[in-house]
Amino acid sequence: MCSACDTPAPTSARLTVRQAASEERGTHREQREHVAALHGLLVSNALVTWTAGNVSERVPGEDLFVIKGSGVDYNGLTWEGITVCTLDGTAVDGVRAPSSDTDAHAYVYRNMPDVNGQVHTHSTYAAAWAARAEPVPCVLTAMADEFGGPIPIGPFALIGDDSIGRGIVETLSGHRSPAVFMQNHGVFTIGKSARAAVKAAVMAEDVARTVHISRQLGEPVPIAQADIDALYERYQNVYGQK
Numbered sequence: 001m002c003s004a005c006d007t008p009a010p011t012s013a014r015l016t017v018r019q020a021a022s023e024e025r026g027t028h029r030e031q032r033e034h035v036a037a038l039h040g041l042l043v044s045n046a047l048v049t050w051t052a053g054n055v056s057e058r059v060p061g062e063d064l065f066v067i068k069g070s071g072v073d074y075n076g077l078t079w080e081g082i083t084v085c086t087l088d089g090t091a092v093d094g095v096r097a098p099s100s101d102t103d104a105h106a107y108v109y110r111n112m113p114d115v116n117g118q119v120h121t122h123s124t125y126a127a128a129w130a131a132r133a134e135p136v137p138c139v140l141t142a143m144a145d146e147f148g149g150p151i152p153i154g155p156f157a158l159i160g161d162d163s164i165g166r167g168i169v170e171t172l173s174g175h176r177s178p179a180v181f182m183q184n185h186g187v188f189t190i191g192k193s194a195r196a197a198v199k200a201a202v203m204a205e206d207v208a209r210t211v212h213i214s215r216q217l218g219e220p221v222p223i224a225q226a227d228i229d230a231l232y233e234r235y236q237n238v239y240g241q242k
């Protein structure tokens with residue numbers, strides 16, 4: 001079962017069923033409260049349905065991360081709905097079994113040391129591009145700002161082992177985009193923090209929607225690569241409050 005999909009995985013998948021830790025010890029409570037609250041942004045931005053979707057964050061200075069429990073409802077989600085895991089995905093604190101996307105998150109944390117936060121959703125427009133396995137072309141200045149180019153498509157991957165994590169790492173390594181649309185599945189984003197990954201998930205859905213609507217009336221006009229580079233550079237390094 002994919003907690004994000006809430007659908008049974010194909011029988012051919014090698015399922016790793018993650019168990020909850022044996023008890024709640026209350027470790028990393030402040031970070032778990034923060035990550036629980038960030039899940040509210042997935043709801044308020046209409047990125048998730050039912051229990052789909054998850055946010056995780058690396059624990060600074062420790063080989064651990066925190067992630068939403070599998071199948072946990074967004075209503076009344078508190079820190080106790082967030083599970084602490086080792087970087088191989090084993091739960092070490094919390095009474096909830098961690099999300100069945102835990103293997104993917106763990107693989108990314110092990111292989112991308114600069115990534116401290118991740119988000120997974122099946123938001124509608126992004127998943128529609130993923131279903132066609134079509135990258136979103138960079139035809140909006142907001143896309144150049146946030147993604148520095150097109151949003152790439154990752155390979156089709158079954159749930160239940162490292163396949164999704166490998167696909168995310170292979171696609172995003174050396175890529176400016178903090179978002180990948182995994183083929184036939186949905187959005188995975190990375191960031192310097194969980195909040196940054198949430199922002200990327202919100203922006204990915206926004207531009208996927210706008211470019212989709214633009215397509216209905218004709219072919220969007222590309223932005224020259226030099227202009228994409230200039231926009232990305234300014235937004236990433238100059239824009240905002242200092």
Ligand SMILES: [Zn+2]
Pocket residue numbers: 002004005120121122185186
């Ligand atoms: Zn999923």
